[in-house]
Amino acid sequence: MKKLAIAMGGGAAMALVAVATHPSPAPAQEVKPIAADAIDPSVMHVQVILDHLGFSPGVIDGRRGMSLTAALKGFQEARGLPVTGEPDSATLKALYPYRGWRPTVRAVIDQKTVDGPYTNPLPKDPPEQAKLPRLGYRDAMEALGERFHTTPAVIAALNPAGTQIKVGQVLVVPNSLPTSRAYPDVFPSDWKATLNSLNVDARQPKGEKIVVDKSDSVLRVLDKQGKLVAQFQATMGSQYDPLPLGTWKIYGADYNPQFHYNPALFWDADKNDRKAMLPPGPNGPVGVIWIDLSKPHYGIHGTPNPETIGRAESHGCIRLTNWDVARLSLMVKPGTQAVFQE
Template sequence: MPSTLRPAALLLGCLVATTACSDPAPKPQQPPAASQPAAPSPQTPPLVPAAPAPAPAAPSPLALSVNAAAFDPAAVTPEAKQAYLVRAQVLLDRAHFSPGVIDGQEGGNLTLALSAFQEAHRLTVDGKLSPAVWDALAADAAPVLTDYVITAEDVAGPFTPDIPKDDYEAMAKLPALGYGTPLEGLAEKFHMDEPLLRALNPGVDFSRAGTTIIVAALGADGLPGKVARILIDNSKGTLRAFGDDDTLLAVYPATVGSTERPAPTGEWEVNTMAPRPTYTYDPSRLTFGKPKGKLTIQPGPNNPVGSTWIDLTKDTYGIHGTPDPKLVNKRASHGCVRLTNWDAAELGAAVRKGAKVVFEGRAAR
């Protein structure tokens, strides 16, 4: 059934629309009378037994070690070090100190998450995974990896392989900008990068429904309160979300502006939030890119603004997702605030219209 599009706002040259779809409920069928067994309908194909679900693959050595990993800065093997880094990243993610993509690697976003965690827990702030930080994280003793059965929805698509990056004219010709593969969709679903998901599940066919895989055990959905204030640090590349009583609710790594189009400074407000936004490139309002005419790019997680758009009262500026989560806080944006798709969605679901948005500091780029 065709979906119904409901325009919401014109944002950053973005026409935002939400999609709704409803299908009629199936009509109940009367069972055949007991004395007259029903003959099979000539139009009904014979039932084919469902293929048995594949047996779960044997856990990889990495998967076996992550849940039991202890902090050991002198880990003698790369696998041992990756195991405790994966555990630390999952625990930070569950505590809403986002490390960005969970990949089991050291990097700037992990340092930012550790620094924010240390500050919130009144520990020495140096961005390092120390024994004191590990003990505080380990207060959450739940396993950090769990089993997940790939669903039919996970593999149904539609998928959009080979999206032409930064070619807006080519992207505008596509009916949607979905994930390229089931693997990409599953990695984002569990805040992971694809190489780590493969390493935890060697030899697995991620396109087969019913397959059991090992994934990050994320926490409960959503933030523990509504967001009343957002603080964006242009120089560090972080976004902090605060509740009504100024309680810190979450810290996210963010790409904030660029040398050519720096992020603003000062105080603004949240205007509206839109999931599944379309993206309209308007050369009369935007100074980047090559197209000469106005273009509309359809929704999808690989849309230039990702899966979520949070509009600000600062004209043409917003907080949004990205098609390249591993590049958050590692490559300049066009002036807006770019988060991973999952962090943008979490923030968007909790932020109130009218929430204060404060930009402070100069962009580092």
């Protein structure tokens, strides 16, 4: 890959804004380390630019893989370039005007980020989760990972001097900062706070149709002219709950939703489980939003495990990272056509 990255860690520091969800701090979860030299600044720069342009590389981690390949293919298709999935010379030339989106920025930790509040411990079993007031982040590092479209392990690798979260600490993080936070006034305040916490840009293209393609595990957003304007890596279906092929419509969205857990609808549920209403939160089964479809029991939603997108199975629904599905919600509206194909 040709050199696109600018020196990591530069730029003005920014203050973080936290969303309170629980009354007390929580201990940090264990972060599986990765080597700092495993992160390629040039790859991260390309990922950051694609993320800003709406061709999501999934988790921004400075490493090449299937999600970056898919994002590059989407960008190349949208720009009329040869679709290679590689950062070739034509693609780098098309990305060059956006080099001002530097690969990393510095973030200053504030008191709210330290305090949370957080949900720790976070039980795995739905009946136990139902007893909690919220399925929030386990700790500040997990919240920071989602905010900057990455993982705690990547943040730790970008900060080899240490990531002990304390007020005033400066961390190097991927540059997912939006160009605007002017979210529509029609949104409830808690949803605007969620968009803000996930660094979702308020400026988004309008989609006329979405196409979910099983062959390459992506969700495409098309405008009125049929032009590809955004693309997201997605998890869709399994051998037990296949993707429901056909043409559907988006009915609406449930922001920061509760989740009605019905074990009868899940092939892998514990036979002793009973129905339960799970509280909202980014670590809930459907993440921060449920986009309802005309196909009963099916929707497009977030996930508590962004690193698994495109690499795992679902119960038939379409699963995106929390930040990607939140962004998608700004592109579509009730009545938007949804085509599911192989």
